[in-house]
Amino acid sequence: MPRDRKRVDVLILGAGAAGLAAARDLSHAGLRVSVIEARPRVGGRILTLHDPRSPVPLELGAEFIHGEGAETLPLAQAAGLAVLELPGTHETATAGRFKPMSDFWELVDRMNHDLARRLAGRGKDFPVSEYLDSARVPAARRGMLRDFVQGFYAAHPDRLSAQSLAVEADGGGDEEDEVGGQQFRIANGGDALMKWLRDGLDPDRTEVRLSTVAESVQWKRGAVSVACRGGDRGPLPTLTARTALITLPLGVLKAGVVRFDPALPAKQRALAGLEMGQVFKIVLRFREAFWEKPEFLKERRAKSVLNDRGVGLNFLHAPGAEVPVWWTSLPVRSPVLVGYVGAVTAEQLLAEEAPSRLERSLVALSEVFAVPRRELEELLDASASHDWRADPFARGAYSYIGVGGNGAPRALARPVEGTLFFAGEATNGAEIGTVAGALSSGRRAARELLRVLQ
Numbered sequence: 001m002p003r004d005r006k007r008v009d010v011l012i013l014g015a016g017a018a019g020l021a022a023a024r025d026l027s028h029a030g031l032r033v034s035v036i037e038a039r040p041r042v043g044g045r046i047l048t049l050h051d052p053r054s055p056v057p058l059e060l061g062a063e064f065i066h067g068e069g070a071e072t073l074p075l076a077q078a079a080g081l082a083v084l085e086l087p088g089t090h091e092t093a094t095a096g097r098f099k100p101m102s103d104f105w106e107l108v109d110r111m112n113h114d115l116a117r118r119l120a121g122r123g124k125d126f127p128v129s130e131y132l133d134s135a136r137v138p139a140a141r142r143g144m145l146r147d148f149v150q151g152f153y154a155a156h157p158d159r160l161s162a163q164s165l166a167v168e169a170d171g172g173g174d175e176e177d178e179v180g181g182q183q184f185r186i187a188n189g190g191d192a193l194m195k196w197l198r199d200g201l202d203p204d205r206t207e208v209r210l211s212t213v214a215e216s217v218q219w220k221r222g223a224v225s226v227a228c229r230g231g232d233r234g235p236l237p238t239l240t241a242r243t244a245l246i247t248l249p250l251g252v253l254k255a256g257v258v259r260f261d262p263a264l265p266a267k268q269r270a271l272a273g274l275e276m277g278q279v280f281k282i283v284l285r286f287r288e289a290f291w292e293k294p295e296f297l298k299e300r301r302a303k304s305v306l307n308d309r310g311v312g313l314n315f316l317h318a319p320g321a322e323v324p325v326w327w328t329s330l331p332v333r334s335p336v337l338v339g340y341v342g343a344v345t346a347e348q349l350l351a352e353e354a355p356s357r358l359e360r361s362l363v364a365l366s367e368v369f370a371v372p373r374r375e376l377e378e379l380l381d382a383s384a385s386h387d388w389r390a391d392p393f394a395r396g397a398y399s400y401i402g403v404g405g406n407g408a409p410r411a412l413a414r415p416v417e418g419t420l421f422f423a424g425e426a427t428n429g430a431e432i433g434t435v436a437g438a439l440s441s442g443r444r445a446a447r448e449l450l451r452v453l454q
């Protein structure tokens with residue numbers, strides 16, 4: 001039968017890491033692909049600011065490549081991008097004193113093993129908060145674990161599945177590799193990887209339609225049509241294809257703003273098992289990197305650490321501070337600091353106006369660094385942040401698995417009648433909430449599509 005020349009093989013909804021990785025594999029395999037992206041740019045939750053006054057690119061979304069084994073590092077290397085390895089020094093800050101956090105990852109590891117043990121005893125999932133409320137560890141350490149769960153997973157401890165963490169611990173130390181192991185940054189910014197993916201799409205077979213918002217997906221076996229509007233809200237022609245790959249963020253799917261006709265009850269059940277986490281991340285650029293000065297460090301670090309020459313500040317953790325995690329741009333020395341907090345406190349900060357968020361971040365930093373707030377304000381040159389919760393095309397930062405939801409990522413990923421396919425970080429249980437998870441989910445979905453279409 002002759003092929004319909006106008007209809008493409010696959011409509012991909014979303015040009016983030018998952019959508020672009022899938023488009024690349026599909027177009028190279030000879031399929032005709034149309035990518036529909038609501039924003040006027042690709043990359044989704046990878047959002048890099050290139051400010052000529054800043055010596056480093058500023059990441060308002062994803063920043064780190066966690067671990068060597070994940071999809072992102074080999075891809076960045078294939079793209080010929082410079083990748084920087086972080087020194088990985090973590091210190092706690094209490095009342096202006098910095099101390100190495102050498103045994104922190106053991107604490108996390110112990111939590112994950114304890115969770116696995118409790119699960120085996122109970123035979124059913126429970127919220128991580130139950131462990132945090134009763135763990136036999138000193139209160140300060142328990143506070144650090146609570147901060148960690150909220151910051152790293154962007155998760156409410158009373159909603160986060162114990163099984164989702166325990167499984168990782170059973171997996172032979174992946175957790176250590178992911179959170180305590182090597183971390184990297186793309187030197188030119190994460191958007192360079194997204195640009196490389198986009199530039200590598202076969203132009204004869206692929207089109208990327210920016211500022212095109214998908215509103216509804218009508219489907220039957222072997223035929224999909226997607227109604228769209230423009231970034232200016234004006235209607236656009238309906239797009240058709242044999243299949244569609246949905247890579248929309250969990251927050252967008254949960255909000256039901258893209259309608260499926262017929263509806264997808266199995267997907268609704270999967271969505272109920274997953275949670276969209278919230279994060280507040282702020283990038284501060286100062287006139288100078290005052291934290292690198294020998295006298296600054298001398299007043300705050302023990303002599304033994306000071307003597308460890310060349311180790312600048314990398315990650316600082318201050319349990320109890322409103323913004324409890326801060327990091328520098330090491331290994332690149334620059335006057336840029338990043339503050340980070342997830343879940344409960346993030347939601348409180350995101351409910352404030354931007355000037356109040358900045359003010360509260362400065363108060364937190366003043367406490368963490370033991371530097372008067374006024375002094376920080378005088379040294380501050382610029383700040384930047386993106387509200388992912390209010391962003392209609394993200395509706396949150398990244399996903400985590402809710403209590404009893406361990407099967408949900410796989411259920412969300414499962415194709416429907418060889419016609420609708422699903423990718424995105426929320427569909428990847430093992431690497432949920434990461435760029436690596438998004439990239440490998442896009443490649444997995446491309447393989448599923450190729451089995452049906454070729």
Ligand SMILES: Cc1cc2nc3c(=O)[nH]c(=O)nc-3n(C[C@H](O)[C@H](O)[C@H](O)COP(=O)(O)OP(=O)(O)OC[C@H]3O[C@@H](n4cnc5c(N)ncnc54)[C@H](O)[C@@H]3O)c2cc1C
Nearest residue numbers: 014016017018038044045062063064214424425434435438
């Ligand atoms: C503050 C922050 C910090 C993070 N830090 C890290 C980190 O250090 N390391 C890490 O690995 N991960 C990190 N992440 C997570 C990482 O950014 C995501 O997991 C990953 O980028 C998700 O990719 P994706 O393709 O699944 O989704 P997305 O990147 O969200 O792509 C989905 C695309 O769909 C588009 N879209 C939405 N609605 C519509 C519609 N109606 N029609 C058409 N298109 C639509 C969106 O605009 C978007 O481009 C961070 C995220 C945030 C927010």
